[in-house]
Amino acid sequence: MFRIVIIFLASILLAVAYNLFLLPHKVLSTGVSGIAMMTSLLTPVNTGIVNLVLNLPLFILGYLKLGKKFMGYTIFSVLVNSLALVLIPIQPISTDPILSSTFGGVLAGIASGLIFRFSASTGGFDIIGLLLTRKKEFPLGSLLFFMNAVVVFVSGFLFSWDTALYTLLSIFITGKVIDAIHTSHLKLTLMIITSRGEEIKEVLLSRFVRGITMLDGKGAYTNEKRKVLFMIITRHELAEIKKLIKETDPKAFVNIMETVEVMGFFNVNHN
Template identity: 35%
Template sequence: MFVGSAFVSVGLEIFLVPNNIIDGGIVGISIILSHLSKLPLGIFLVLLNLPFLIIGYKQIGKTFALSTLFSVIVMSIGTTLLHPVPPLTIDPLLAAVFGGIIVGVGVGLVIRSGGSLDGTEIVAIVCNKKSPFSVGEIVMFFNLFILGSAGFVFGWDHAMYSLIAYYIAFKLIDVVLEGLDQSKSVWIISENNQSLGDAIVNRLGRGITYLHGEGGFGGNKRVIFCVITRLEEAKLKAIVEEIDPFAFLAIGNIHDVKGGRFKKKDIH
């Protein structure tokens, strides 16, 4: 959490803030208020997050709230210490790209450690329990409003750079949370299911499960189910193409895998 919060501080003060580029959530609101009031960014990061931390303490749990408080304080101190440091670039596009990367990695590390850096996420979790919208949809609504506000404060060019930084940070958070070897679920329907199953076991080193399926147009089907990593996807497709080019193949992302014989490090 400390390293992640420090990363976010660097991304903000060395790249985004000096170029009038904001991030989403409370951080984005804090950057706007700091610009308008000329007060230090760290003050707003703490003050604006406090009400949401209280909500998080009551609704989510003590450990999460304290972890988030620690992360926010480290981030606030970091932005204060780094404020006098000159930016590495004054090119807004470079600032948006590299600032987004560093902020995304930092936020991902904090979330992976059980904390948070943004009060809007806490609100989204609480609202999710009482609304039909997902946490991601609620956070996206908040952030679109905040990023749109940047257009009136910094100009629409900077608002669009902010959107680039936010998107890059969003994708990097996923990479940190799920890793480059993100798990994928695979369903295969083939007339040569036995040959395909044997090939996946012997050549890919993955366990498989045969499922019974009933076709909508009649006839029983034998479905092969297995879990692979992202790095094994190309090899699996090559195996299917080689044995049965007409097989039905469906591949989907999985957030997490536990139990069984699956190990992400078993990459051949």
């Protein structure tokens, strides 16, 4: 229940960032939300409606490939956000586009970071990215950068290059705030030390298409035998995996490390 409340409030906060800070100055967000905002500025259709329509086919794909629980929270987030975008009037809080871009970016980053932290996403490019990384090792960071660059580039042609630079500033700030709340690296390495290695392995493999390497370990002080599991994941999967590990073995020791680069087959099972 607490998770649903946080996702609900964060989704409304995201709409506040868009309608009160960014959209009044034609400053765009990232990904599908940015495309929806751009469409609403050029047509009489509300951003929330466009955002929901653009996400519908992604919902179907995500529901089939990414799991019902994760997509359930994601769909809930997008629905609340889209409804809030319709209900909250587009009214500038500040007349200064730099201040609006900055504070809008901060609010959007806080909202998105909280949504990620509680095992959901804001839809759009996040779903596309997760679908691609489930299939094979894919340069997700480069893909997201390219997609966001297209949004900035198009906004410069459609509106003005000042607007495009404000959009770039907002996107940069949003990313930094998300990094502070969630995690800055797209991929992470988990080292899990547990007495319930087989149970944790089965739980994780049943929910995620990820390889796990298992080693035998022994405590230096206690001499008790343990299993050591190594697993590379994407940052979007972190919250759910932590929850599953805690439910399976509350005493498990988990070390979460930043992963700069991965060579080989990201999804191959090595156990």
